[in-house]
Amino acid sequence: MTTALRRYPVLIALCIAALFMVVPFLIVAVNAFKSPAEYSQNGPLSLPEGLYLDGLKSFWERVDFGQKLVNSVLISGSVAVLAVILSVLNAYAIGIGRIKGRTWVLAFFVLANMLPQEALVYPVYYLSKQAGLYDTRLSVIIVFTVIQAAFGTYLLSSVLGQFPREIIEAARIDGANKWQVLWRIVVPVSRPTIGVLLVFFFIWTWNEFLLPLVMLISNDNQTVSVALGVLQGQRLMDATMTNAAALLGVLPAIVFFLVFQRTLTRGIAVGAVK
Amino acid sequence: MTVTVERGARATGKDQHTGPRRPRTRDSYTLFLLPGILAFTAIIVVPFLMNTGVSFTEWQGIGSPKWTGLANYRELMDDSEFWASFRHSLFMVVAMAAVPTMIGLVLAAALFDYIGKHFGSRWAAVLRACFYLPQVLPIAVAGIVWSWILAPDNGSLNELLKAVGLGSWQQDWLGDPDIALYSVMGVMVWVQIGFPLVVFMAGLQRVDPQLYEAAELDGAGWWRRFWHITLPQIRPEIYVVLTWCTIAALKVFGAVYVLTKGGPGGATDVPSYFSFSTFFEKTQVGYGAAISTILTVIILALSLVLLKLQTRDEEGDRT
Numbered sequence: 001m002t003t004a005l006r007r008y009p010v011l012i013a014l015c016i017a018a019l020f021m022v023v024p025f026l027i028v029a030v031n032a033f034k035s036p037a038e039y040s041q042n043g044p045l046s047l048p049e050g051l052y053l054d055g056l057k058s059f060w061e062r063v064d065f066g067q068k069l070v071n072s073v074l075i076s077g078s079v080a081v082l083a084v085i086l087s088v089l090n091a092y093a094i095g096i097g098r099i100k101g102r103t104w105v106l107a108f109f110v111l112a113n114m115l116p117q118e119a120l121v122y123p124v125y126y127l128s129k130q131a132g133l134y135d136t137r138l139s140v141i142i143v144f145t146v147i148q149a150a151f152g153t154y155l156l157s158s159v160l161g162q163f164p165r166e167i168i169e170a171a172r173i174d175g176a177n178k179w180q181v182l183w184r185i186v187v188p189v190s191r192p193t194i195g196v197l198l199v200f201f202f203i204w205t206w207n208e209f210l211l212p213l214v215m216l217i218s219n220d221n222q223t224v225s226v227a228l229g230v231l232q233g234q235r236l237m238d239a240t241m242t243n244a245a246a247l248l249g250v251l252p253a254i255v256f257f258l259v260f261q262r263t264l265t266r267g268i269a270v271g272a273v274k
Numbered sequence: 275m276t277v278t279v280e281r282g283a284r285a286t287g288k289d290q291h292t293g294p295r296r297p298r299t300r301d302s303y304t305l306f307l308l309p310g311i312l313a314f315t316a317i318i319v320v321p322f323l324m325n326t327g328v329s330f331t332e333w334q335g336i337g338s339p340k341w342t343g344l345a346n347y348r349e350l351m352d353d354s355e356f357w358a359s360f361r362h363s364l365f366m367v368v369a370m371a372a373v374p375t376m377i378g379l380v381l382a383a384a385l386f387d388y389i390g391k392h393f394g395s396r397w398a399a400v401l402r403a404c405f406y407l408p409q410v411l412p413i414a415v416a417g418i419v420w421s422w423i424l425a426p427d428n429g430s431l432n433e434l435l436k437a438v439g440l441g442s443w444q445q446d447w448l449g450d451p452d453i454a455l456y457s458v459m460g461v462m463v464w465v466q467i468g469f470p471l472v473v474f475m476a477g478l479q480r481v482d483p484q485l486y487e488a489a490e491l492d493g494a495g496w497w498r499r500f501w502h503i504t505l506p507q508i509r510p511e512i513y514v515v516l517t518w519c520t521i522a523a524l525k526v527f528g529a530v531y532v533l534t535k536g537g538p539g540g541a542t543d544v545p546s547y548f549s550f551s552t553f554f555e556k557t558q559v560g561y562g563a564a565i566s567t568i569l570t571v572i573i574l575a576l577s578l579v580l581l582k583l584q585t586r587d588e589e590g591d592r593t
Contacts, residue, residue, distance in 0.1 A: 097303025123321035209528035229414035249415030
């Protein structure tokens with residue numbers, strides 16, 4: 001009895017704390033469906049009287065949100081796949097090939113991962129202009145492929161460093177070359193880690209702000225994050241539009257979260273312990 | 275991208291036939307590193323060296339840079355805006371590393387050891403998901419949500435305060451120079467807290483439950499077990515979380531851009547925003563490069579120190 005009495009306060013306290021974490025999402029969801037008149041009359045804390053969808057609709061049309069979603073999916077998806085390929089190749093050489101000086105090579109990738117993007121942004125901006133890639137989605141894909149691969153190389157190298165060598169030697173004796181060993185054995189066996197990396201790279205790239213903000217200036221190329229951030233920075237939105245923007249920005253994140261929740265939480269654990 | 279990958283494949287295939295001797299085959303793994311080395315040189319090494327080089331010049335982004343030696347750095351030392359931005363960085367370290375780590379530890383222990391054991395792991399998983407949610411949100415979106423909640427007129431927080439009779443507590447949360455930095459810190463705690471929580475909960479899973487049972491039999495209360503078992507056992511995770519969060523705090527940009535643009539009157543300026551505005555708004559590229567170079571040096575030095583501490587601690591455990 002005493003333990004039961006002592007247990008519930010902890011549960012209740014944690015539930016209140018958790019509620020505090022999700023309340024901003026709830027407020028946004030509630031207000032996105034209010035008309036401007038209703039909002040100014042009742043304020044942000046009342047429940048909506050009906051489903052007012054015009055705010056969402058006009059915001060969607062005004063910023064061409066569909067195009068922004070396409071851009072974000074295209075950029076994040078390409079980066080996830082390309083960065084994983086690059087990480088696998090690097091990690092194969094470091095973790096399984098055990099090339100000479102691998103500690104230094106690995107240290108280089110770790111340092112590249114720590115580097116603030118501010119120290120790269122102006123030269124990247126300048127060089128992409130010289131190369132005619134400025135304001136293209138391709139430029140952002142190339143840059144983030146490399147940046148994300150820095151972390152991927154670091155993580156995969158330590159995972160592949162513990163790869164059972166007997167399997168590789170057996171395949172080599174059977175006449176498989178290094179390329180075949182990589183694609184037929186190492187990649188399929190490391191699928192869980194690779195899955196984690198794909199999800200991480202996708203979400204991280206989706207959320208990136210500084211470099212896409214600098215590199216993608218025309219409306220047709222902007223990602224969801226950049227388009228919303230720029231709109232907010234201009235301070236041109238009224239309250240209902242802000243809410244529509246916030247809701248449309250939050251929704252993809254929640255979808256990813258629900259779809260990938262297991263991979264995410266497992267992945268963070270893997271990434272942190274390695 | 276695919277072109278380089280295929281080229282790497284063909285090169286290694288050829289190597290198979292021509293070089294059967296052992297040292298050669300071992301070295302041929304280096305070819306797999308080729309695309310990576312090329313890409314990193316082009317995207318990271320060259321821009322980084324250019325940025326460092328430009329930091330010793332005066333340059334508006336067009337024409338040719340004029341060599342000025344250490345003039346930019348000397349100027350920075352006397353620039354109060356620069357010192358203020360780094361002072362604000364320390365506040366960000368508190369908000370994004372120190373506070374989330376502490377709260378995350380208590381929450382993780384409570385969820386794992388209390389909720390998980392007494393109410394089932396489902397409860398723990400659902401609660402953990404709530405705390406983790408802000409972490410998947412783009413920072414630009416988090417900024418929109420919070421700047422609307424913290425708005426002075428009609429903002430949810432002020433309305434809420436009025437509704438519960440604390441109308442005198444209403445503030446212009448992001449517009450008052452004395453409060454803005456603390457408001458941004460509060461938002462960052464909210465953003466950041468899920469990361470330590472998830473890492474610590476994963477770490478707790480490898481702690482031997484018998485340790486807790488033994489301590490419980492000896493009559494140790496929850497706080498004593500937390501202090502003497504949980505903390506020492508997940509020390510590696512604490513180091514990792516502190517390292518990552520501190521670096522993230524020094525790099526923070528998006529939140530400041532969306533919430534305050536460094537304002538009001540520079541009250542929330544941070545080094546990364548300061549360098550961004552120097553680069554692209556004031557187009558003093560040399561000066562901006564100097565700011566970002568100093569930021570880089572600080573981050574790299576700090577990561578080396580933290581990594582060293584971490585490895586020394588692990589070695590200390592083993593002996």
